[in-house]
Amino acid sequence: MTDKPRLHVIEGTPAPDTAQEQVRKRVRATEKPATMIQCHRCGGREVIETKIGVMLKNGKTTGGTKQLICACCFMKGERVVVG
Numbered sequence: 001m002t003d004k005p006r007l008h009v010i011e012g013t014p015a016p017d018t019a020q021e022q023v024r025k026r027v028r029a030t031e032k033p034a035t036m037i038q039c040h041r042c043g044g045r046e047v048i049e050t051k052i053g054v055m056l057k058n059g060k061t062t063g064g065t066k067q068l069i070c071a072c073c074f075m076k077g078e079r080v081v082v083g
């Protein structure tokens with residue numbers, strides 16, 4: 001057994017605050033344009049929203065993880081998560 005190589009934190013110089021870097025920051029901050037969800041398996045655009053792990057509390061449902069699955073694939077018995 002040999003010792004694992006150790007990782008050291010080094011003092012790095014920050015990225016220069018040039019005009020070019022400011023443009024990059026602005027581009028990174030902007031939102032991505034909306035894209036229509038499409039199934040990667042069949043190309044379908046119809047989705048079903050499902051929830052996993054929903055809790056029932058005082059007669060009301062709460063929590064759970066939402067998932068979008070492809071409606072076309074679901075009809076064929078396949079569960080394809082699209083978003």
Ligand SMILES: [Zn+2]
Binds near residue numbers: 043071072073
């Ligand atoms: Zn599909």
